[in-house]
Amino acid sequence: MNLANWLNDAARHWPERPALYEGERLVANYRTFAASAGALATALRDDYDIAPGEHVALFMRNCCEYLELLHAIWWAGAVAVPINCKLHRSEAAWIADDAQARLIFTDDGSLFAEGELPAQCRELAGRGSMIERLKQAAPLLAGPIRRSPDDLAWLFYTSGTTGRSKGVMLSHGNLTAMSLCYPVDVDPVSADDVCVYAAPMSHGAGLYNFIHVRCGARHVIPASRGFDAAELFGLARRLGQLTLFAAPTMVKRMVEEARRQGYGGDGIKSIVYGGAPMYLADLQEAVATFGSRLIQIYGQGESPMTITALSRELIADRARSDWQRLAFSVGYAQSCVEVCVVDGSRHPLPPGQPGEVVVRGPTVMQGYWRNEAATGATLVDGWLYTGDIGYLDQDGLLTLTDRSKDVIISGGSNIYPREVEEVLALHPAISEVSVVGEPDSDWGERVVAFVVLRPGEQVSAQALNAWFVERMASFKKPKRYLFSQELPKNSYGKTLKSELRRCL
Structure with a gap:
């Protein structure tokens, strides 16, 4: 039940299939991908004394070596601790300490100053000459170490919007079940698919590597090593069958870039979105731009990527009389x-x-x-x-x-911030909006809206409220509007309502 068995099997079944790309450059086929993972697993065991069940952290930007190291960690029977590369190194050091990590891989191996990491944790370079030497010099560990379904595989630290993040323990069995749901409930996978990692691989984007490895698909790291809509469109046109996981903010930026280019999604197979609310106004624009390419998933780190899904067919069928109800949901x-x-x-x-x-x-x-x-x-x-x-x-x-912590109780009535945000997001002058509750001596709480306007737009609070009450009950309207240049977000693109409350 070791997840690395899927890579080992793919290498035996389809050794010459292309596996890893940097941009459009082929880096490895499945034979060399598996050989690198096996060799690195041997090095973890023999050179760094990593025993099965011990923890190895990855604090790197997206790269092909990230996937090789992930599978090497499991090949050796160890536990991966992926840390979002957008975190501050002090946050990463705290996670390495809490997770009791023995090693932490960073891009160049020199990110942390002496004493910043816990004593038991050693920093190594995840890219460059050292990794290449280990891949070439280490004898190949014959096959992945046997693990049981309940053995820990992935220690995922929550995004920590309030307080310290918590380490979510995900087993080989958890991630196998998650992966097998994907082709049934989200999107069928074939060897022709191109899985592009534009969002951090420490999170949802990285979790989708398993099923694409199992099916012998291609894995592409953009040359930018991150998210750039224009770059993604270029890859889609040239490689075809592109599929990616994207936060709603990324989808919104893709729509904006597509409209600038006059691009309609040629070469894109699927955009799987989740991780934060997709407002109805943004979804309407995305469907108008990309058509039947959007799929919604709802999950959280504690049940990764796998609670509900809303299919591309339902999202794209704007002619349905109940489309708005479906689109507002997160599916089945x-x-x-x-x-x-x-x-x-x-x-x-x-x-x-x-x-x-x-x-x-x-x-x-x-x-x-x-x-x-x-x-x-x-x-x-x-x-x-x-x-x-x-x-x-x-x-x-x-x-x-x-x-649950965001529900506003005003005058004894529950007001759900998202329903207020959905209405305000439809206003043509508004680019982004987030609603929170503010203590009020008379009503308990009152509704406050933080608003980011589109470039060149101006609108008053009075005009927004007049527009709002035409569409929703008056008692839900914001009592205050605070106009901002941007909304604070965490490293996964979620708006930090805790930060907004501190501004009140």
Whole structure:
């Protein structure tokens, strides 16, 4: 049940298939990809004394070596600790310490000053001459170390929008179940596909490598090693069958660039989006631009990429009378999980009644690393309590309203920030908006909207409220508008409402 077996199998079945690309340059076929992972696994064991079950961190920008090292870690029976490359090195050092990592790979091996890393953790260069020597010199470990489905594989640290991030423990079995859901519930995979890693590989983009390895598809790291819409369009035109995972903010930037170019998506197979709300106005523009290429997934680190999905067919069918209801939702439960909505006493709620979304199935984490209190509060009787508020309809369609901590209670009524944001996002002058609650002595809380206007646009708070009350109940309208140049976001592109509240 070692995830590295999929790479080993692909190399035996299709050794000459192209595997790794930097931009349009072929770096490795599946034979050399697997050989590199096996050799690096041997080096981890023999040169650095990494035993099965020990932790190895990756704090690197996207690159082909990232995929080689990930599979080498599992080949050696160890546990990968991917750290978002956008974090500050002090945050990465904290994660390495909390995770008890023995090694941390960085781009050049010289990122941390002496004493910044915990004593047991050694920094190594993940790119360059040292890695190339290890790949060439180390004898090939015969095959991946045998692991059980419950053995830890991926220690993922949450994005930490409030307080310290927590280490989500994901096993080989968890990630296998997640991967097998993808072609059933999200998007069929073939060897002709090109999986492009434009979002950080420490997160959702990296998790989708498994099923593409299993199917012998191509893996492309953009030459920029990150997200650039124009670069992605060039790769799509030249390589074809391009598929990628993107946050909604990335999709929005792709739409803007496509309109500048007059580009309609030629060469793009699939854009799988998730990780934050996709506002209806933005989705309408994306469908108008790219057509039937958009697929939505809803998941979280604790059930990675795998709670619900909304198919390309449903998203693209604007002629449906219920399209807006579908588009506002996050789709239907994926095939290996159960989804339920419960009240504060943990009792299931009837269709249409909002409550906390809970999920159970083989993708749900084992718990939080060295945090029994958080684990006990989140995993109850086999169910993962997501902290998200939503409701199911009679057909099983799940619609999210907000995170439980973000719900605004004003005058005894619940106001869900997302529904206010959805209305404001439709205003032609608004580029981005985020809504939070502010303490109020009379009402308990009042609604405050942080607004980013489109370039060259101006609009008053009074005009926005007049526009708002034509579309939604007046008691939900913002009592204050704060205009900003940009909204604070974490390293995954999620708006930091905790930061906005501190501005009040």
